Amino acid sequence: xxxxxxxxxxxxxxxxxxxxxxxxxxxxxxxxxxxxxxxxxxxxxxxxxxxxxxxxxxxxxxxxxxxxxxxxxxxxxxxxxxxxxxxxxxxxxxxxxxxxxxxxxxxxxxxxxxxxxxxxxxxxxxxxxxxxxxxxxxxxxxxxxxxxxxxxxxxxxxxxxxxxxxxxxx
Amino acid sequence: xxxxxxxxxxxxxxxxxxxxxxxxxxxxxxxxxxxxxxxxxxxxxxxxxxxxxxxxxxxxxxxxxxxxxxxxxxxxxxxxxxxxxxxxxxxxxxxxxxxxxxxxxxxxxxxxxxxxxxxxxxxxxxxxxxxx
Numbered sequence: 001x002x003x004x005x006x007x008x009x010x011x012x013x014x015x016x017x018x019x020x021x022x023x024x025x026x027x028x029x030x031x032x033x034x035x036x037x038x039x040x041x042x043x044x045x046x047x048x049x050x051x052x053x054x055x056x057x058x059x060x061x062x063x064x065x066x067x068x069x070x071x072x073x074x075x076x077x078x079x080x081x082x083x084x085x086x087x088x089x090x091x092x093x094x095x096x097x098x099x100x101x102x103x104x105x106x107x108x109x110x111x112x113x114x115x116x117x118x119x120x121x122x123x124x125x126x127x128x129x130x131x132x133x134x135x136x137x138x139x140x141x142x143x144x145x146x147x148x149x150x151x152x153x154x155x156x157x158x159x160x161x162x163x164x165x166x167x168x169x170x
Numbered sequence: 171x172x173x174x175x176x177x178x179x180x181x182x183x184x185x186x187x188x189x190x191x192x193x194x195x196x197x198x199x200x201x202x203x204x205x206x207x208x209x210x211x212x213x214x215x216x217x218x219x220x221x222x223x224x225x226x227x228x229x230x231x232x233x234x235x236x237x238x239x240x241x242x243x244x245x246x247x248x249x250x251x252x253x254x255x256x257x258x259x260x261x262x263x264x265x266x267x268x269x270x271x272x273x274x275x276x277x278x279x280x281x282x283x284x285x286x287x288x289x290x291x292x293x294x295x296x297x298x299x300x301x302x
Contacts, residue, residue, distance in 0.1 A: 107212075121221075122217060122221060123214070123217070123218075124212055124213075124214050124217045125214055126213055126214045126215075128212060129212070130212040130229055131212075131229060131230055131231065131235075132228070132229065133226060133227065133228040133229075134217065134220075134226070134227045134228075134229070135226055136220060136221055136223065136224060136225050136226065136227060137203045137224050137225065137226055
């Protein structure tokens with residue numbers, strides 16, 4: 001359904017409920033942020049990358065990345081030549097290899113991916129440079145109801161003139 | 171393919187004008203999985219659309235690849251047949267139920283079109299749908 005500002009304006013304002021005052025507890029360190037390993041832009045790994053925490057890759061990896069239970073983010077400067085297996089995979093950089101996400105795969109606008117994607121949910125932002133296959137056969141057909149509003153059935157929308165063409169015959 | 175879509179799930183033609191595409195989209199309802207070759211660029215809305223179905227979607231921005239190939243190859247080495255072979259490197263076992271060509275056919279002359287369609291036809295299941 002298309003979001004209408006008017007509808008948003010009509011919604012009552014929600015105010016977070018204030019928790020009742022608690023007796024003061026001894027001061028402690030704030031809970032640690034979710035652990036995430038960073039592969040910096042100057043790091044180059046050839047071989048297999050595996051582990052037990054989320055990872056953010058800004059460097060180069062050639063080989064295999066396997067973090068089946070964790071999130072893998074390929075940052076804008078990340079350059080990967082490897083098959084990637086993870087729970088959730090987000091790509092902002094370049095990947096040459098197959099991606100297998102047990103939860104989801106997201107290709108951001110800045111991504112360039114050559115390979116096949118396998119995941120229950122695949123999201124691909126316009127502008128991402130993707131060439132390959134997307135396996136959507138793992139879920140039962142017709143599981144989701146078809147959209148009934150015109151905004152949702154815009155796709156496939158490529159009948160519209162392509163913006164990147166000059167009109168010249170090739 | 172069986173046309174079994176309930177009335178309320180018919181795809182609207184307000185967005186696009188292709189009657190053929192309407193018929194095609196309304197026919198891909200059902201339990202079976204489809205293999206689809208999309209020769210256009212990867213678009214969020216299209217991936218979202220096809221994600222409602224059980225399918226294998228292969229996205230291959232053919233026009234862009236062809237432009238890049240033309241820019242990279244020296245003129246005397248340019249052969250359309252070579253280009254189409256290199257740019258559509260699917261194995262002989264590959265079968266597509268649907269090939270979405272969009273408007274790229276408008277950008278080829280008849281000879282090129284013939285070569286392209288010949289190349290694509292080897293992967294078409296009997297009774298393919300070309301949508302443009």
